[in-house]
Amino acid sequence: MSVEAALPTAHAPAVRGAPFVGALLRTVEILAAIALAADLALVIIAVLWRFAFNDTILWADEVARMLLIAVAFLGGAAAVAKGNHVGIRILRDKLAPHHASRVEAAGLWIELGVTLAVAVFAIEYCESASTQVTSTGLPQNLFMYPLVAGGFCMAIFTAARLLAYPKTDIAMGLAGLLVLAGAVTLWTTLLPDHAPSPLVLMLGGFAICLSSGIPIAFSLCVGALLYILGDGFIPFAVFAQQASSGIDNFVLLAVPFFVLTGLAMEVNGMSVRLIELLRRGVGERKGGLNIVTILSMVLFSGISGSKLADVTAVGTVMIPAMRRSGHDPSEGVALLAASAVMAETIPPCINLIILGYVANLSIGGLFAAGIYPAILMAGALILGVVIFSKKAPPAPVETSGRSLNNLMWSSAVSLGVIVIIFGGYRSGFATATEIGAFAVAYALLVGRLVFRELTWRSTVHLFIRSATLAGMILFVVAASQTVAFSLTIDQVPHMLAEAMINLSHGAGSWAFTIASILILIVMGAALEGAPALIIFGPLLIPVAQSFGIHPLHYGIVLIVAMGLGLFAPPLGLGLYTSCAVGGVSLEATVKPIAKYLAILFVCLLLIAFIPDITLSLPRYMGFVH
Template sequence: MSSNTVGILLLIGGFLVLMAIRVPIAFALGISSLVTAWYIGIPSLFVAQRMVNGLFSFTFLAVPFFILAGQIMSEGGISERLVRFADVLVGRFRGGLAQVNIVASTFFGGISGSSVADVASIGSFLIPAMAKRGYKPEYAVAVTVTSSVQGVLIPPSQNMIYYALAAGGLPIGQLFLAGYIPGLLLGLALMLLAVVLAWRQKHPAGVRYGWRDGLRTALDASIGLFTMVIIVGGIVGGIFTATESAAVALVYAVFVTVFVYRTMNKAAVLRVLRESLGTLAMVIAIIMTSSAFGFLLSYLKVPSLLAEAIFMVSREPWIVLLAINALLIILGMLMDMGVLILILTPILLPIVKSVGVDPIHFGIILLVNLGIGLCTPPVGTSLIVGCSIANTSIERTTRTLLPFYAAMIGVLMLITYVPALSLALPSFFR
């Protein structure tokens, strides 16, 4: 057995073993990288340098700003306002509360950029509200967790920034624009499914609002939704870089929640900042160790070996993409989304580029695949959070999720084989 083969086994096998015995992800990446580097003769100091270099990106500074802005807007009551606005728009129809859930996730995804934050924030009061209106708790969880995937597609998405960094510095503005149509398409597919299920299962209709109440609610919600204009409009218009827009969005979030909505004070803002430190530390540690892990994957020629294995089956682009989609869905069920983006992008991006797939287009394919993984057992983070809110089992909820999985995979196939859905907006604004 060659030293390269042993190195690959040590790197990937060691990481999987450490994950299996519940070693934290950052430590699993770091330990397996150090052991592999020692075996193949790479100095440990060089591995440490690769870890530090993983943070040497001005774009990376956008991540903590986006995380803080999303948490402040969530804590500051923006999610309740978005739900009321969504209720005004679609709540009157049969099964309206499910439609409200999906539309609210569309709006909230444009502020938080996180599927799990969406489920924790909107789901904390919409899941119990749906149960009180006569919806099954499993159905309420299914609607909430699948619609929350829009949060990883509609800007600002932290996972898009991870992909841009792992891909060698793709333009964030183009990635943000590429996510809009796929994100809205996913929301539309889920809404159509909810309509069908509402008539089949005779879900209740919602409340009809007067135009004055509706206008007041829309104006109240628009203050928070202006965050999306700041982020995307600033980047596309050339006013801000991604990092600058994230910083401005954070300042705006603090201003709105403290001085406009008056739902937070200085002590609450400081508490959110303290609570965010743990998340930020975890993100930094994972990015550092995954940088070393990714370097060793390239050094051991794992991308070329995987490409050879795929090309042995076929070099047809549609078959290559189908094989990669299958691989991503399986891995998304087993591992965290952010880590997979950082590990898999350096491996898979050269393969898809060799068959003519645009890196921006592939980024959206990657995000949709791994977003489905957030809703699937055994490691689906959003699914676990949703089931804990509803106090229901993952097994019962998974059975209810089957038609939702079919809708999401249908959208994935459309996005995969119709590149214009992802590339139309970036091309237009370019």
């Protein structure tokens, strides 16, 4: 199963039917894949040039960032066409079918407005920055053109999906939005002294959009646009500028590179071989399949960086095996989701990279700080599986016909990716982002030359899939930046810091830690991983430092707490993905996942209140002095 197939659609189905729209989608996919391939080649060449000649290619960083923005908005557009952007659907799904259809149509009208806003305001920004150039002499507008192209493509795809609905639902959806907009306009006009503030407009608009099933990225954009509208003094071009600057950073290139690595392992046969070797190693013991699921998530999280890629790679192998052996698939999906929480701190997890970027923390230090907490959580989950599986029958070990020697050799070759990631970074040969590019190259070469399972055709499809998935993730990051900017303008960081300090006054750091854990669990469920970290990481880490909490330690606590929310029912978006991969309903996983989340919550408290679990390895490696 592909990642696209595994992802739950946020609302309407993917575009289909119109030849023009289909041709545009193929064009957008190819352009996004080309941008990703060009970025990969450029980074590898730049690193080798620096190593060989002790010199840098001055323009390489800027071009790489420009290509990253192209991947974000073209790949994000392809994800729009396929309906892959995720949102919270639980409230919408409880409506009667005809009401749900009208809510979906209204949501698509909102998405259409957002996508047009991205394109139009990007053009407006281009007009104001037409004479500006970068430090190497490139036109500044080159960083904005992907927003224009991606925004208009998103608008076309959204319109095509909207037109697939009955005309009555389309009209009723638009009418409902116009009535709501008219009511707010009358309120602000007739009762200006009691009109909602820009911050209230932003939070209210975001909450309404999110609860109605509109994808998280578009809900964030709506909130930011309503803030600018309510403020009245901020140019709308700032919206596009912030969306672009949110991903205009070389560090974030690690996102598509590690996504590409994980998907390459799925396509080239690495993942299947590694899981089969683990299955044989664990053997026919009670809970064996569950133990293999946990160990597989440990391995793949250390390679792909993307939770979506991890859950898909492991779930598409393990859940069918559980069904064949008579195990309850809902139990397997629950453990798959819990294992994904555990894997949030295993480098090179994308959320570690994003937190390091937004909070100005050492990414290498975060990588080191996350290893022992992951070991603690993995061990606790395995112990839980052993206890819970005392009455379960052992599952037979399924084999593919490969010999044990063949599996061990091919797995050793596959684990070369981990050696490249950690060895390359630790040696100082390249940064974490640059090492991601070499991991991709290794995975492609192994699939092509060693396993011979990666054809030219599958390679092209691999880059298309990776660009779409990475674009979806990066578009969420871009949308989150627009909200973070609005919160900063309204001095929310300062107010939150004061509130947290007052809340913890007299009780000390432990009260602050508990409060921030609860906040991140709730926000992780509502906002998804990256937005929660982008918005709350820079807000809370300085406050934590004022309480004497080390930022690396606190960063790991934030990531685990956010992960608990991300995979917790009923709102956790990550749980939707796990359920889609396993083909079970969300309701069926609520009871089995509760016990695993309880185990992880206890682990989180241990991690939070025993700092040495996170800081001992970074201290040994020189990241903490």
